């Protein structure tokens with residue numbers, strides 16, 4: 001297929017915004033993403049008019065982009081690769097069925113039209129709807145969590161909250177996706193829309209599973225402090241609380257390996273890593289799937305790992321119960337997972353953190369913080385604020 005030169009003349013942000021608008025008006029689903037440390041952006045469109053939830057998307061071996069919620073009982077969606085555009089070289093792949101190629105032509109025609117630009121961006125700014133009540137509610141939740149931990153019900157739990165903001169009328173989603181992906185080159189940046197889930201955009205530092213060239217990877221990422229660019233990473237110190245909190249996540253992963261009797265894995269870390277305005281502790285786990293005789297490890301581990309102790313708690317069952325009974329809202333796709341699956345580059349799923357959902361001029365930001373017996377509720381509130389600032393500091 002010859003790509004119209006008009007498309008190449010459009011900027012990435014214009015193409016993203018116009019493809020998203022088109023999919024929303026036609027009821028199609030779309031995913032746009034950028035991998036950590038790569039410059040290439042990818043875009044995938046599923047032209048089905050009524051996207052349906054999927055079970056076991058990795059087992060089906062179909063290429064697409066997966067969006068799964070925190071609550072494993074709620075609906076996961078696979079945006080199928082009917083149309084797949086890779087930026088830089090404008091490599092466009094379209095599934096050969098006639099109906100799909102006609103729909104793809106229509107979309108390509110639409111996005112190749114020069115878009116209206118509004119040179120005078122209004123002076124309107126993002127409005128944050130903040131209230132003391134929100135703060136008090138979260139602090140109460142953290143206190144309840146500490147009491148539950150001290151009474152021996154669990155070791156760690158990750159309560160979370162949301163915050164609503166009002167976007168300016170001329171908020172440009174494409175431009176803001178590009179801003180986020182450029183501000184956080186080591187994050188997995190994504191912008192996803194399905195008619196069933198609405199729009200989700202974010203830049204997450206946390207890999208859930210990666211399966212490529214017979215190698216499986218996952219990470220234990222936890223412990224948070226503000227990043228001070230003046231202080232070299234080698235001089236960053238961690239308190240016992242954060243070291244233990246992150247070690248619990250590593251232990252959770254090793255327990256998952258034990259459940260399937262996988263003994264040979266490489267463990268690297270913990271190391272201090274930068275995630276935007278924050279620092280975390282990260283341990284990497286790598287498995288040679290061929291040498292260990294675990295060909296379908298990604299699928300098995302996905303079922304065992306989610307939700308990890310980085311976003312839920314330890315032990316898993318009481319932590320899930322605590323969140324279900326005490327958190328006062330539905331997380332939706334926040335702290336679920338998302339990413340491309342079954343592609344020529346394998347499968348890469350990330351935990352959906354540092355993200356927002358967008359509904360017309362309203363957006364909702366989400367963040368949580370790991371609570372242990374040594375937590376101070378006011379500090380955990382602060383931690384959720386700075387996590388939300390990862391996005392708030394960039395968009396506009």
Ligand SMILES: C=C(O[C@@H]1C=C(C(=O)O)C=C[C@H]1O)C(=O)O
Pocket residue numbers: 158160206221222223224280310311353354366367368369370371387
């Ligand atoms: C829960 C979030 O982040 C997770 C929790 C962390 C922590 O408790 O220190 C750190 C990184 C993430 O694994 C979030 O960003 O909302």
